[in-house]
Amino acid sequence: MKSWFSENRIAWLVSLLAVALFAGFFAYVYSTVSSGQLPTSQNDQNEIRTLLNRKVRLQARIEVCRQAAAEPDNRVLSASCNAEDQARIDEFRAELDEIDARL
DSSP, rough: OOOHHTTHHHHHHHHHHHHHHHHHHHHHHHHHHHHTTTOOOOHHHHHHHHHHHHHHHHHHHHHHHHHHHHOOHHHEEEEEEHHHHHHTTTHHHHHHHHHEEEE
16 A cells, blocks of 8 residues: 555655745845845945945045145145145045945
């Protein structure tokens, strides 16, 4: 006498595969939602790219001004960081903090 399982082995395997796929999909969705890594819209991606570009430019200006202050005899650095930039270093740093908060 054959058992029901041996007669319907393919049905059991298909059912088991379906349950495994469903569990895997549920685990993927749960991990994605819980980590906050939901897909972003094109506008969000553009805004993130713009903020990152601005951050890099600000960091470069701050670094040039820092080097210009450290080497006052260097004409190239002094020309790259004018008095207005020197006066705005704190503003640049505040803007960097805002960008980091938004990202």
